[in-house]
Amino acid sequence: MHRTGELYGQFETLEQQKESAALGMWVFLSTEVLFFGGLFMTYTLNRHYYGTAFGVGSNTLDLKLGGLNTVILILSSLTMAMSVWASHVGKRKATTSFLVATLILGTAFLGVKVIEYKQKFDHHLVPGYHFQIDYRAQHPAPNDDPKEIEAEKEELSKAFAKDPDLNAHAQLYFSLYFGMTGLHALHMIVGAGMLLWLIRQSMLGRFTPTYNTPVEMIGLYWHFVDIVWIYLFPLLYLIDRHQ
Numbered sequence: 001m002h003r004t005g006e007l008y009g010q011f012e013t014l015e016q017q018k019e020s021a022a023l024g025m026w027v028f029l030s031t032e033v034l035f036f037g038g039l040f041m042t043y044t045l046n047r048h049y050y051g052t053a054f055g056v057g058s059n060t061l062d063l064k065l066g067g068l069n070t071v072i073l074i075l076s077s078l079t080m081a082m083s084v085w086a087s088h089v090g091k092r093k094a095t096t097s098f099l100v101a102t103l104i105l106g107t108a109f110l111g112v113k114v115i116e117y118k119q120k121f122d123h124h125l126v127p128g129y130h131f132q133i134d135y136r137a138q139h140p141a142p143n144d145d146p147k148e149i150e151a152e153k154e155e156l157s158k159a160f161a162k163d164p165d166l167n168a169h170a171q172l173y174f175s176l177y178f179g180m181t182g183l184h185a186l187h188m189i190v191g192a193g194m195l196l197w198l199i200r201q202s203m204l205g206r207f208t209p210t211y212n213t214p215v216e217m218i219g220l221y222w223h224f225v226d227i228v229w230i231y232l233f234p235l236l237y238l239i240d241r242h243q
Helices: 014-049 051-059 063-088 092-122 146-162 166-203 213-237
Strands: none
Touching (some): 014 051, 014 213, 063 213, 092 166
16 A cells, blocks of 8 residues: 555555544543443343352452552553653653553553462362362461451341352352453453564664654553453452441
């Protein structure tokens, strides 16, 4: 396709090209809203019918790791926004630095998520034949706090009294947990790949005050992924935390 500098042949100006790219990105993000919306609806219905199991499942998650990841993503949104600003004012080194910082924060998020997933495997909380919601309470590790384990046993005892099929219903919660956080992590990995490309192009000096469309569009994608997590965190981690 014919291109003059950064302007493709089907567009008259860079501004028109940027507006078309923005429209395309917003349409794409709209389809992503519909995609995640189906998962949120599934979550809402199952939580309504199996609230006890969802509460128990949520309380097995590590709130500190989830909170840390929330802070990490909020900071990554800040650095992404700063990279867009730097590209607008022609600060090439700052653009590159902020993009690298965003990539580091995104990678840190994925690293924390790996730690969380490992905990679930260790505690037999992966849906399937070996799933056991009370595995940790029945098989505490040497470094587990005895008071915490005793409180967990008491919570499970009350939960089984309310819902005899707690183990089966808790699998629904963890199926949604892995499905929703796994898809979110996949979007993070895609975003990290795009950040690598942006960093390379920024180092080559491609982005200027007159042309910075890729930084803005990928920034929109990154902010969307961060917003999804802002919804996932309270829905998955904060059920019945007041008890």
